[in-house]
Amino acid sequence: MSNLIKSLEASLYHGFINEAHEHAGNYRPKLLVNQSTKNEDVLTSIRNEMENCRSFLFSVAFITESGLATLKSLFLDLKQKGVTGRILTSTYLIFNHPKVFRELMKITNVRVRLASVKGFHAKGYIFEHDAYYSLIVGSSNLTAQALQVNYEWNIKLTSHENGEIVHHFKNQFEEVWANSEILTEEWIEQYEKTYAEEKKTNEQVYDFPVGYQTNPIQEALKIQPNKMQDAALKEIQALRDEGKNKGLVISATGTGKTYLSAFDVRRFAPKKMLFIVHREQILQKAMKDFQLILGGLSHEFGILSGTSKQTDAKYIFATIQMLSKDDTLYQFATDEFDYILVDEVHKAGAMSYRKVINYFQPKFLMGMTATPERTDDFNIYELFDYNIAYEIRLQEALEEDMLCPFHYFGVRVFQYNGQTIDDATALSHLVADERVDHIIDKITYYGYSGDSVKGLMFCSRKKEAKHLSVLLNARGLRTVALTGDDSQEERIRCVTQLENGLLDYILTVDIFNEGIDIPCINQIVMLRQTQSSIIFIQQLGRGLRKHDTKDYVTIIDFIGNYKNNYLIPIALSGDQSQNKDNVRRRMVDTSYIKGVSTINFEAVARKQIFKAINNCKLNAAKILKESYIGLKNRIGRVPYLYDFIINHSIDPCVIVEANKNYDLFLRKMRENKPGLSTYENQVLTMLSLEILNGKRKHEIILLERLLGQGTVTEEEYVAYLRKNGCMTDGRTMESIRRIFNLQFFTEVDRKKYGNQPIVLFEENQYKFNAEIRNGVAEHPYFRMLVEDVVMTAEEKSKEYECGRALKLYEKYTRKDVCRLLNWSNDEHSTMYGYKSKHNTCPIFVTYDKKEDVDSSVNYEDELLNPEVLKWYTKSNRTLKSQEVKSILEADQNHTDIHIFIKKSDDEGTGFYYLGRAHPDQNTAHQTVMARKNLPVVCMNMILEQSVEDALYHYLTSNIDAD
Known part of the structure; x- marks a missing residue:
């Protein structure tokens, strides 16, 4: 009987007769x-x-x-x-x-x-x-x-x-x-x-009765904030209740920041208000939104710009260019405005903004931005005394249905004579007929929502935008190129034409990244490589405002062989951990995007991004420094590891893997901190490299108790463990002791960690050794660093389960597995593909092996389906080998087989844990290696748990770059 039929029979039995059937099969019925x-x-x-x-x-x-x-x-x-x-x-x-x-x-x-x-x-x-x-x-x-x-x-x-x-x-x-x-x-x-x-036939038209009149203030009061705005308003008011006179709102493009500010002004009821923007074309729209929310008479609203000087209005909407002029600014008293709002406040590092903000003394200053992270060394958080009134980013806004859904398509870039087009490509190739045909083919195929296309195309250079516009117009499209060389009047005129259906596309180079509001946009085309996550989100955000002419916006991103491609999953997911494993998974598992939005990559484009992820170095000093400075700016002090966790910044493990411990990293950042002794540094390194990852909570709990009370009895420790639902069997307790007395580690590691027990276990009590006791008692900086590691590890441990050694689908190194399976020693350097010890047998599989792998170890391991792994032993093994027999008889010998898989060696040393498995003895057979005449045994391993869809799809998908 074939494996397929056997699996189908098991699936049917499990699905229709007994759900407790031991072998569920891969094809069991499932409710979706x-x-x-x-x-x-x-x-x-x-x-x-x-x-x-x-x-x-x-x-x-x-x-x-x-x-x-x-x-x-x-x-x-x-x-x-x-x-x-x-x-x-x-x-x-x-x-x-x-x-x-x-x-x-x-x-x-x-x-x-x-x-x-x-x-x-x-x-x-x-x-x-x-x-x-x-x-x-x-x-x-x-x-x-x-x-x-x-x-x-x-x-x-x-x-x-x-x-x-x-x-x-x-x-x-x-x-x-x-x-x-x-x-x-x-x-x-x-x-x-x-x-x-x-x-x-189905349309019904409702008209107001003849002579019907409305009270503008009453009508305005009927408009109420949405869920996000209501939460933000409460946070802003809480700031004021604490006596704060400044607040920063960080809100994704399209989430209604202008309406939010208008609602807060309505609540604050200022005698006079100032709204500052950096582009004149935004003023009219902002003023109309405020009139809608505040009501009032039209003369109470005025514009201060190059074309209008309405300075006597109650609510003034001004451009920074006009307001910062001496003769304009100094006609106002410093306390003239009770309430000042600064839109796109991340630009406030410019001298014009600082001049204005430093001059006025309002009762409340609000700043609004979608992208507070800047690369110009200006700290926007400091300007607002680090008072973040409210924050909602792209993923949250989509989940709250505040933005227009989007369908993102990463598509293959055009190749000219076999060479991928990029920003360094000659202009003649950028505007070649074949490339234009390719662009038209993609924008036509992926389409748009609504009756007619209203699109933005982001190009890499001005000449490209202008030439492409001419060529697209020759193919029947109606387009115009706009660059920084064009006047505000020209930009406004072209935007109006796009909105009115007289243009299909505006081609631009960066000028529409922000500060432009065209809600009807239903297609965004990215013809340039991703240089930064900030710019990527800014450009994507141009189409995310809701509009009654569209149900969604189409994002078409032409992806070539760019080294910065790895930024795409980072930008879309908002994951700033710089953890390569996370970035890879975000490419396949896009469940972080909620609602009806989707992220899609053509096969070739997907391979290009994986290639970029493989080649990038996310723990490079430059990246770590940028993340560090960004967080320091945000919180207004030197950040520590726990700060990175709670602010959803870089993964602390990424920092210590590159620097051994955080003190060494702070010294690279040129922070003036007290010195540590050589031994204190070694202890901090051990805790950082071995405990910080939080993969076993037992060690963290012991460290917490020792820092708090100095000594802990065995009985007290066991009670704490049980209270946290942790295992307390003899082998686990002995493993913990061997970690802290360093006996678990190799000689090299013991030397690196100070060569003496960190925690002593004497007379049924745990305590730090004398040198550490003195250190945590007498050196506040050392104690703080140790507490920081423990607190961070505690937070990371929430990703795992204390009641079992290993958690499904989490990543573990061979060294982790030795520790968590309670092996006496770290044997990862001799473990290779698998090793049986202490009634356990961890099996490690690299799914996609490199072409240059020696043929004697190039096994053809394969997931036949989410429940069956076709697995090969080491070479030079036969069915008579004792090692093979012990694996085949694992169930009879009460040996637990654990399966660990990683996609490729580019993922590093971590493997996904797929759970326990049982050898199918009926499938065991002896064969030879594909490229060398060496005996090897092949068998099916039946997994106790079916691999989750997203991970199975990731492991088995063909994502190798060409």
Whole structure:
């Protein structure tokens, strides 16, 4: 019987007879629901099936543009692999917009038909694999809401190709397909008329009665803040209640900072207010927003700019350029304004801003920005006395549904004569006809939401923008290039043309990164490499304002062979840890983006980013220094490791791995700190390199007690451990003692850590050795550094589980495994692929091996499915080898086999823990290495826990850079 059939039988038994069945099988029935708290959605399951199928069938009544966009890059990748599909849909309830049918026709490897069945309301997805089919059937149509957000029930079933159930579904599909209508342009034109008639019939128009008048203040008071604004207003008021007269609001672009400030002004009720901006084109919009929220008479609102001098108004909206002029500024008294707001306040490092801010003495000064992190050495936090009134970043704003959803597409950049286009490419190649064709192809395929495109294209240089605009216009598009050379009047004129549908695209170089509000933007095209996370988010943010003409914004990012590509997952996720493992996972597991937004990479583009991640050095001194200075600016003092944790900055482990301990790092940062003795430095290094990672809470708890009370009895310590749900068996307790007396470590490490026990265990008591006791008692700086490590380790330990040695899907080094499995000594240097000891056998697998790996160790280990690992022993082993026999008989001998896998050696020394496994003795067979005639034994390892979808997809996906 084949492995497939055995697995199917086990799956059916588990799913329909007994859920406690020992071997669940990989194909058990599964309920698919959207649960953001568990990072689960129906879309992920559909995408995973599509990526590995030979063909697919969709039967869905309703399709939206946004739902289709979630799969567009995947359709394209499948086309490259020769995979085709069919979609059966309908005009039921005239739900589907005509435009979605035109979008479907762009997908050339998918055939589409319209069901003729009356009341067609089916929702099912069928995927053909080798010898079996997967079915997803339930309530989810092909809409972004149904696939990612709505409460939906869908059942996923797997059937052998000869199974009756799949033939029922396929036959039903084929029956309807045979009698359906082929999707054509002529059909769409006819449907457009029907759709327009139906829409017209359903529209109702409401008019105010003749003579109806409103009170502007009463109407304004009816407008209430949203959830984010309400929370921010409370935080701002709390600042004032504490006697603070300054506050900084950090809020993602598009989250309503202007409305928020207007609500706070309404609450504050100043006698006179000043709103400062850096661009004149923002003034009118800001003033209108304030009028909407505050009400009042029109003469109470005035503009102070190069074209207007309304200085007597109650609410003045001024450009910094005009306000900072002597004859303008000094006509106002220093206390003239009770309330001053500074928009885009990260620019306040400029002399003009400082001049104005230093001159006025308002009762309250508010600054607003989306990007407080600057590269100009100006500390914006200091300007506001480190009072962060409120902060909400991109990911949180999306989760709160405050921004327009987006579909990000990382697409392959054009190659000229086999060479990737980049910022150093000759202009003639940047504007070559082939590149223009490539750009048009991508922006057409990925499309936009709404009736017409309203796009921004960010180029790398001025000449490129101007030449491309000419060439695009020659192809029928309506575009204009705007650069820093163009006047404000010209910029405003072009933006108005874009908004009114007279232009399709504005091509620009950086000038629209910020300070421009065009809510109708429905497509952003990035034709330049990512230079910084800040600029990336600024440009993406141009399209994130909600507008009634769009349901989402399309982001098309042309990705080439750029060394800074690693910044893309960092920018999208907001993860500033500089932890390479995190960056890699963010490429495959994008569950950090909530709602109906999606992140998609074409296969070639994805490989380019992984290549950049492999080659970058995230713990380089320059990166660490920038993170350090950024945090120091934010909190207004020298930060310590715990500060990095609570401020979601760089991972403290990244710092100590590059510097041994934090004191050595502070000295590199030229901080004037008291000196440590050689031994104190060695102890701090040991705690930093071995305890800081928080992977076992036992050592942290002991250190906390010793710092607090000096000595701890064994009974007290065990009681503390049990109170925290930690294991207290004899082997674990002995392991902890061997860590602190350094006997666990190699001779090299013992010397590095001071060569004497850090914690003594005498007469049933734990205590620091005399030198450390003196150090923590007499040297406040040393004690503070030790407490900082312990406090940080305590915070990091929350990622793990104290009641078990290892946590599924966390990363562990071979050294970690020796410690956590309670081995007496660190044997990582001799462990290699696996080692049996102390009734445990950890197995380490590098999934993608480099081509230059010696053939004698180039094993073809492979995850056959999320529950089965095809595994090879070391070479020169046979079925008669005692080592092999002990592994095959592990269950009988009560030996626990633990599986650890990493994607490649580029990930470093850490491996993902996949849990315990059991050898399938029936699959064990002797063979030879692929490239050397050496005997080796191959067997299947059956995992106790099925590998989670995101990690399985990451480990098995083909992401190697070309």
